[in-house]
Amino acid sequence: MWGRGRYAQHLGRPLTWFGCYLRWLPLVFISWIAVVYAIRLGVYAMADRTYEHPGWGFVIVYESLKLTYFSGLWLGVLFGIESFGQWQLQWRRLLQTQKALAEAQLAHLQGQLRPHFLFNALNTISALMHTDVVRADRLVAELGDLLRVSLRSNEHEMTPLADELRMLELYAGIMLERFRDRVTLDWQVDRTLLKTPVPSLLLQPLLENAFKHGVEPTVVHVRIMVSVRHEADSLEVVIRNSGSRLAPEQRDGVGLRNCRERLGIIYGSAASLRVDNGDDGVAARIAIPMGDAAP
Incomplete structure (x- = not known):
């Protein structure tokens, strides 16, 4: 899902590019919370202890905001990397075109x-x-x-x-x-x-x-x-x-x-x-x- 170049055709429209990735966030939220808290609850259960956490409403909001923040940072880095790669590719094509025209x-x-x-x-x-x-x-x-x-x-x-x-x-x-x-x-x-x-x-x-x-x-x-x-x-x-x-x-x-x-x-x-x-x-x-x- 996070592979480089998957939505490279949308780099000229940043909102569309970010939207293509962010649309998966609800599924990520559910999967992340389910997996992480299942592990925590299981580990505590094996130790004969009870894992105490705030209410599920708070957990869902807190974890969702945290994941949104880190996803935004990661997507920002990924967008910069992909934009730079596309710029290099376009620059090479421009140089090749200019060379062909000059010749x-x-x-x-x-x-x-x-x-x-x-x-x-x-x-x-x-x-x-x-x-x-x-x-x-x-x-x-x-x-x-x-x-x-x-x-x-x-x-x-x-x-x-x-x-x-x-x-x-x-x-x-x-x-x-x-x-x-x-x-x-x-x-x-x-x-x-x-x-x-x-x-x-x-x-x-x-x-x-x-x-x-x-x-x-x-x-x-x-x-x-x-x-x-x-x-x-x-x-x-x-x-x-x-x-x-x-x-x-x-x-x-x-x-x-x-x-x-x-x-x-x-x-x-x-x-x-x-x-x-x-x-x-x-x-x-x-x-x-x-x-x-x-x-």
Whole structure:
């Protein structure tokens, strides 16, 4: 009768929950009084003594009040235990639901990036198709390598920094073919950080923006620098291009918005993405905590 969980479905309605147990009290009163006083009277009888007690009316009222008091205390403890157990169960279910929703959102965001950068890469190849067939053919082969790496990264949301930089190099190779003699790309990477896990396809939109907004609109030579270093407790990645400036009213495009949302889902407020004007151009700066991702 007092087993834990028997009336767990009524925990949201405490009065109903208590009522389910307290309805048995009259039967408990009768059974308790009958058994206890039968034992007492029997023990005294075996000792040739007479057990004296108040009148049965008083006994029934007194024992009933005593049992009600102790039953209330016990039910209060039991209610607290069961409520805590239900809260833990609901909390675990909520966390599982939130995790599933986050994973679905991440998969959606990641899926947005692939056709986006594939379209831009194909656009680059089509621009060369009628002017330099050899270069266009080479770009198609490089795009195939890039897609193979990208498809492998689709298996996991997180990937080692080394793999992310490899994909970035393949993408950069395609863009350098397109803007040959107009851009220089420098890499400054702390190689001790290459095993650090980062979200896959996180950096490609930033490098794409450097080419799109820094190189494509101008005919002057542009310098792009990719810097990876350990800053305080964070992994800091900076992609900086010379020549261009951010307009005050400029808004985030699909790539930047996608990156911000993914960082927020995985790391919460511990990660950041800033894009601002520097001394000689625009810098996109990502800071990722070196510890685990936020729950």
